[in-house]
Amino acid sequence: MLYLAGFLGLALFLWYVSFALSSGTFWFKLAFSAAGLAVLSFLVQEKENRPKFIAGFPDILIGAASAAVLYGMFRLGSIVLAVILPASSGQIEWIYARGDGVSLTTVSLLLLFITSPAEEIFWRGYVQKQLTRKLPPVTGVVLCACFYSVVHIWTFNPTLLLAAFIAGLFWGFLYLWRKNLTPVIISHALWTWSIFILFPVT
Numbered sequence: 094m095l096y097l098a099g100f101l102g103l104a105l106f107l108w109y110v111s112f113a114l115s116s117g118t119f120w121f122k123l124a125f126s127a128a129g130l131a132v133l134s135f136l137v138q139e140k141e142n143r144p145k146f147i148a149g150f151p152d153i154l155i156g157a158a159s160a161a162v163l164y165g166m167f168r169l170g171s172i173v174l175a176v177i178l179p180a181s182s183g184q185i186e187w188i189y190a191r192g193d194g195v196s197l198t199t200v201s202l203l204l205l206f207i208t209s210p211a212e213e214i215f216w217r218g219y220v221q222k223q224l225t226r227k228l229p230p231v232t233g234v235v236l237c238a239c240f241y242s243v244v245h246i247w248t249f250n251p252t253l254l255l256a257a258f259i260a261g262l263f264w265g266f267l268y269l270w271r272k273n274l275t276p277v278i279i280s281h282a283l284w285t286w287s288i289f290i291l292f293p294v295t
Contacts, residue, residue, distance in 0.1 A: 144218030156279025
């Protein structure tokens with residue numbers, strides 16, 4: 094668990110660099126932060142304990158369908174939040190403003206092929222896997238989602254913290270069910286691409 098604690102501390106620092114420091118380009122900082130954590134966490138695991146990537150048709154379909162379900166949940170959630178918490182609309186707009194100055198094509202490529210896969214390799218394929226080896230599975234999923242939310246604390250954006258927690262739970266239970274990162278990566282990649290590029294919720 095020493096590696097786990099160290100990696101969580103590193104994630105907290107890297108998300109600070111990505112979200113809180115004004116220097117550098119946000120999308121590139123986040124992509125390289127996630128990629129670095131993914132590579133390091135993958136290397137420290139013994140070969141037999143590394144996450145599986147099985148690209149069978151059922152898991153590809155489940156990944157795509159779950160992305161659509163999660164997008165629908167967030168679309169509905171944004172409507173509800175706008176009614177009960179009017180300030181949330183400004184917090185959502187703040188998230189989208191992070192992409193200013195970077196082409197949509199570049200952001201799309203980063204989200205689909207670097208940031209989303211790397212986040213899942215680290216958060217579900219390493220953090221959640223380590224937690225569920227020591228704790229009851231559901232407890233491990235919830236705790237991993239909490240950590241995933243907490244590293245976004247540097248945004249000081251309650252809407253983003255809530256969104257990260259809900260998404261973390263969703264992908265955590267999907268991974269717990271399939272025990273295969275392929276559908277989770279597909280779900281994460283298609284969801285981020287849809288919500289940030291294709292059909293923004295603002």
